[in-house]
Amino acid sequence: MATRLPTLPATRAAWVEGTLSAGQVKAIAANLSQATVELFAEHEADLVAVLAPLGAGDVVMAMRQWRALAGRASSVTRDGRGGAPGATTTRPPPSSP
Secondary structure (H helix, E strand, O other): OOOOHHHOHHHHHHHHHHHOOHHHHHHHHHHOOOOOOHHHHHHHHHHHHHHOOOOHHHHHHHHHHHHHHHHHHHHHHHHOOOOOOOOOOOOOOOOOO
């Protein structure tokens, strides 16, 4: 848990100030990976504001959902597609000669 907090200053500050409990911070950290921690950091202030009023159990559920969505977003980024995984793009019909 503590190893990820230096890269998440808003989460760390909320924990130190008592806005987030240790259980909430553990739930956040448990659902972050090397691949998703940067995405979380980009939206950290908003995510902390949403997660802070929740109980630790609800933070676990919210972060599991976030992790699933973030995993899909990172797979889209890795393969270079701009849409959601499995999405198809619509092309205009070919011109008639």
